[in-house]
Amino acid sequence: MESVQITENEILKMFQDFNANMRKKTFRTVLRQSSNILRKQAILNLKHYVSNIDRKDKWGNTLRKGIVTKIAKNLKSATVHILANFKLKFFEMGTNVRYNKRIHTIKLKKRRYTGSINATHFFTTAKKQTETTVFNSIRTNLEATIRKINEKHK
Known part of the structure; x- marks a missing residue:
């Protein structure tokens, strides 16, 4: 079985044949796939410093869920941030x-050391x-996504 070579011009023509929704889907997919590379690397780096990043707090949040990717509505940018978990x-x-200077409302005679990170x-x-x-x-990712959507919607 021989592999078929597709040139850039053919890929551009495929993309131009897409309707508006398929173009949006293409951009969203490409941005998400590319930004997930950074997200996964951040999770790997966090694992080196924190022993259990999948432990849930009292609200059910984990440290892994705190590293989030967001795609802009205009589909021109993607952001990866860590502020989903404070x-x-x-x-x-x-x-x-x-x-600590107080415990609840009781003032302590001597400040209590609570540490640093x-x-x-x-x-x-x-x-x-x-x-x-x-x-x-x-x-x-753009080329692969265009091919995949084109084969799906022929």
């Missing part, structure tokens, strides 16, 4: 030394590690 900010940027910068290192691969994957 605790990830503390692991990324660290905290100062913290003390060292900055791990897991997300910034993930951005540096995957920046080139994300932008290089956009083109390959």
